[in-house]
Amino acid sequence: xxxxxxxxxxxxxxxxxxxxxxxxxxxxxxxxxxxxxxxxxxxxxxxxxxxxxxxxxxxxxxxxxxxxxxxxxxxxxxxxxxxxxxxxxxxxxxxxxxxxxxxxxxxxxxxxxxxxxxxxxxxxxxxxxxxxxxxxxxxxxxxxxxxxxxxxxxxxxxxxxxxxxxxxxxxxxxxxxxxxxxxxxxxxxxxxxxxxxxxxxxxxxxxxxxxxxxxxxxxxxxxxxxxxxxxxxxxxxxxxxxxxxxxxxxxxxxxxxxxxxxxxxxxxxxxxxxxxxxxxxxxxxxxxxxxxxxxxxxxxxxxxxxxxxxxxxxxxxxxxxxxxxxxxxxxxxxxxxxxxxxxxxxxxxxxxxxxxxxxxxxxxxxxxxxxxxxxxxxxxxxxxxxxxxxxxxxxxxxxxxxxxxxxxxxxxxxxxxxxxxxxxxxxxxxxxxxxxxxxxxxxxxxxxxxxxxxxxxxxxxxxxxxxxxxxxxxxxxxxxxxxxxxxxxxxxxxxx
Numbered sequence: 435x436x437x438x439x440x441x442x443x444x445x446x447x448x449x450x451x452x453x454x455x456x457x458x459x460x461x462x463x464x465x466x467x468x469x470x471x472x473x474x475x476x477x478x479x480x481x482x483x484x485x486x487x488x489x490x491x492x493x494x495x496x497x498x499x500x501x502x503x504x505x506x507x508x509x510x511x512x513x514x515x516x517x518x519x520x521x522x523x524x525x526x527x528x529x530x531x532x533x534x535x536x537x538x539x540x541x542x543x544x545x546x547x548x549x550x551x552x553x554x555x556x557x558x559x560x561x562x563x564x565x566x567x568x569x570x571x572x573x574x575x576x577x578x579x580x581x582x583x584x585x586x587x588x589x590x591x592x593x594x595x596x597x598x599x600x601x602x603x604x605x606x607x608x609x610x611x612x613x614x615x616x617x618x619x620x621x622x623x624x625x626x627x628x629x630x631x632x633x634x635x636x637x638x639x640x641x642x643x644x645x646x647x648x649x650x651x652x653x654x655x656x657x658x659x660x661x662x663x664x665x666x667x668x669x670x671x672x673x674x675x676x677x678x679x680x681x682x683x684x685x686x687x688x689x690x691x692x693x694x695x696x697x698x699x700x701x702x703x704x705x706x707x708x709x710x711x712x713x714x715x716x717x718x719x720x721x722x723x724x725x726x727x728x729x730x731x732x733x734x735x736x737x738x739x740x741x742x743x744x745x746x747x748x749x750x751x752x753x754x755x756x757x758x759x760x761x762x763x764x765x766x767x768x769x770x771x772x773x774x775x776x777x778x779x780x781x782x783x784x785x786x787x788x789x790x791x792x793x794x795x796x797x798x799x800x801x802x803x804x805x806x807x808x809x810x811x812x813x814x815x816x817x818x819x820x821x822x823x824x825x826x827x828x829x830x831x832x833x834x835x836x837x838x839x840x841x842x843x844x845x846x847x848x849x850x851x852x853x854x855x856x857x858x859x860x861x862x863x864x865x866x867x868x869x870x871x872x873x874x875x876x877x878x879x880x881x882x883x884x885x886x887x888x889x890x891x892x893x894x895x896x897x898x899x900x901x902x903x904x905x906x907x908x909x910x911x912x913x914x915x916x917x918x919x920x921x922x923x924x925x926x927x928x929x930x
Contacts, residue, residue, distance in 0.1 A: 443852070451841035452884065456891045459837035463898050466829015470905075473825075475817035477570035479577045482809035483585070484560045510561060511552050514584055517543060523579045529572075550580075560808065570814045577811035585805040596794040603787040610780040617773035624766060631762045634755060643752045650745040657738040664731045680705045826902040830895075 448455060513519060520543055533539045551564040563581055567573040625632060684701040691698050851857060857864050 447841060447845055448838070451844065453887060454844065455837040455841050456888070457837075458840045459833035460891055460894055462833030462836050463826075463829045463895070466826055466832070467898055467901060469829070470820055470822040470825035473820040474568055476566045476568060476819035477573050477814040477816075478564060478566045478818040479570065479573035479811040479814055480562055480564040480809075481577045481581045481807060481811040482560055482562050483581060484558075484806045484808045486559075486804050486806050510554065513588070514552055514563065514580065515547050515550060519580070519583065519587075520546060523576060523583050526583065527572075527575060527579055563811075565811075566818065570817075574811040574813045581807060581810070585807075588805070593794075596790070600787070600790040600794050603783055603790050607780065607783045607787060610776055610783060614773060614776045614780055617769065617776055621766070621769045621773060624769060628762045628766070631755060631758050632766065634759065636756060636759055639752050639756050639759075643749055643756070646745045646748045646752065650742055650749070653738050653742045653745065657735055657742065660731050660735045660738065664728060664735065667727050667731065680708055822905040823902050826898060826905070830898065830902075 533542060549566045551566075552561060553564070554561040563577050565573045565577050565580075567576070680701065684698070684705050687695065687698045687701050693699070693702075
């Protein structure tokens with residue numbers, strides 16, 4: 435079937451079935467109109483709030499700490515849509531919910547929360563709170579109460595937060611002051627206990643150890659000499675040296691003089707006396723001399739040993755002191771470091787406390803970020819749902835489509851051969867075509883009835899379009915009035 439033949443076919447199909455087409459289309463349009471006026475109405479109330487950052491915030495930047503606007507907006511949706519906030523608003527409005535149990539309460543709060551919309555326009559620095567509800571008065575009252583409640587609680591919470599922060603910092607300052615005093619006391623006590631070690635110079639101490647070791651070495655040598663002398667006394671007696679000297683002198687005199695020389699004779703007599711001087715008196719004197727000499731040597735040895743012990747104690751004590759110096763100094767450094775750390779935190783707390791005091795005063799006097807209600811919610815007049823104009827126009831389009839679809843479906847279900855060309859397509863030979871001879875009188879009657887039917891249908895369609903036009907004009911008028919009202923309120927706020 436060619437395009438022109440298809441077009442003619444559908445035109446003829448429409449002309450042959452115009453009454454079912456019109457009936458179906460008008461029925462759908464009528465249902466659309468009924469639906470537009472029977473759907474439950476939804477009204478939308480909206481308030482606009484501006485977040486204003488005071489100039490003082492910039493002036494006291496670095497001195498006071500003020501929460502940024504972004505942080506407030508991050509918690510905006512969470513705070514506004516919290517269950518506690520919604521319940522507070524409903525309680526303040528004395529809303530009689532007439533709910534039977536907690537489950538119905540939860541369902542109501544969930545549905546109410548879903549109908550609340552919060553939008554933030556970052557460039558303008560404003561946010562809008564919107565509620566859709568079947569009751570326009572409840573919608574506007576709820577939005578205004580929610581806005582006011584949020585602003586009040588936000589301001590109150592910031593004040594409480596600032597007061598709590600100042601109180602907390604004051605408590606921490608007191609705590610750290612006590613900790614610093616305790617650290618000071620610990621350092622002083624440690625210094626008094628380890629003052630000797632802390633005051634000792636390790637270089638001087640090493641020199642003292644070296645000197646003591648040198649003195650100990652000298653004393654050891656001297657003690658060894660005394661002990662050797664003691665052994666000689668014990669083995670040879672006290673005068674072996676004098677006998678040797680006397681013999682050496684005698685040998686020298688004999689080399690120079692004759693044996694008759696008086697000097698030689700005296701030397702010989704001395705040698706003889708020393709060699710044989712073991713008489714009773716001499717023996718007694720010799721034993722006494724040995725005993726005295728041994729006692730003297732022993733006394734010297736004991737004195738040297740005592741001096742050695744003293745030097746050993748000096749060396750031992752000095753080495754112990756030298757070993758303790760690093761640990762004691764490290765312990766003192768740890769105590770000082772701990773005190774310094776506490777002092778750093780203490781200084782920071784004191785600085786923060788000053789900032790907190792200024793911040794507290796700013797919050798108490800509302801000098802930081804403030805909320806300004808630019809546009810409180812007004813009781814909506816026109817419902818936002820359903821949009822009657824759109825519903826009626828949609829039903830018109832749907833009716834036309836369904837009317838044509840209905841006659842096309844009826845024609846398809848009817849079956850049969852629609853034209854001689856269809857027979858040719860099926861390779862069925864056509865021997866003759868009998869033309870249709872219309873009945874003139876019958877066709878005139880049919881045309882008259884069609885005109886009456888179409889006139890009635892056109893009138894009905896005109897009524898539907900008038901209804902849609904009236905709604906469109908009403909909506910436009912309401913929009914204009916709402917716009918004028920908003921302009922007047924904004925100018926009022928700006929002037930104030």
